[in-house]
Ligand SMILES: O=C(O)CCC(=O)C(=O)O
């Protein structure tokens with residue numbers, strides 16, 4: 636069996652949430668909304684952490700022509716406030732249902748779309764990887780609303796079903812705008828055509844937490860292996876380390892599990908006993 640195959644989540648319920656219909660919608664329509672995905676207390680604690688740990692100097696106006704979308708990239712290097720979202724069993728089940736259980740972090744970004752922002756171009760987030768279409772799903776994204784997303788403040792535009800298209804969509808193509816309340820989560824398949832909306836008639840910010848997962852055999856858009864200092868990664872739960880790319884792929888590091896290398900800091904196989912056992916087995920045996 637292909638270990639990268641999406642997991643069948645039909646009839647799977649995790650912490651009261653039916654995973655099957657959400658995964659089906661992402662697979663069939665290219666997107667799905669999980670209402671009230673994060674509770675208000677967690678949302679507030681993450682927002683407080685952002686306010687204290689991710690200072691305004693960390694925000695960059697990348698990916699916007701008007702300069703009115705501010706983002707803090709490389710979030711896992713800056714705060715521990717969102718680790719619990721990554722470890723959330725409902726999130727893990729949805730991502731596994733779309734791209735399989737061998738997945739990893741692609742990027743984690745705090746978005747804040749400010750009044751005055753214009754509509755983004757319709758785009759596909761998986762367009763960065765030059766893989767011919769159609770292709771199996773390899774990217775699964777989620778944008779969790781901190782502020783309510785409304786048509787007026789720029790709720791995300793989606794072209795339903797467009798992840799199955801081979802040719803680019805026309806920029807004038809009709810879209811739906813996904814309105815959702817604070818704490819709700821919009822999931823989409825990486826090939827789904829979408830765009831952040833215009834926020835030109837309100838004075839409201841539209842803040843969201845963007846988390847992107849990809850299959851674990853691709854290079855992430857923001858390399859977690861480099862972008863998060865090892866001293867930080869060492870202190871995290873093993874599941875987080877795996878998600879950040881410290882997983883065995885092929886030979887790992889000199890045959891060793893990358894997590895062991897992370898912990899002892901040595902890239903040289905340290906085990907003299909193992910070396911002499913191998914010598915005995917293959918050279919002297
Ligand atoms: O702002 C949004 O709702 C979506 C943003 C987006 O798609 C992107 O920056 O790639």
Ligand SMILES: [Fe+2]
Pocket residue numbers: 758759760829830
């Ligand atoms: Fe996007």
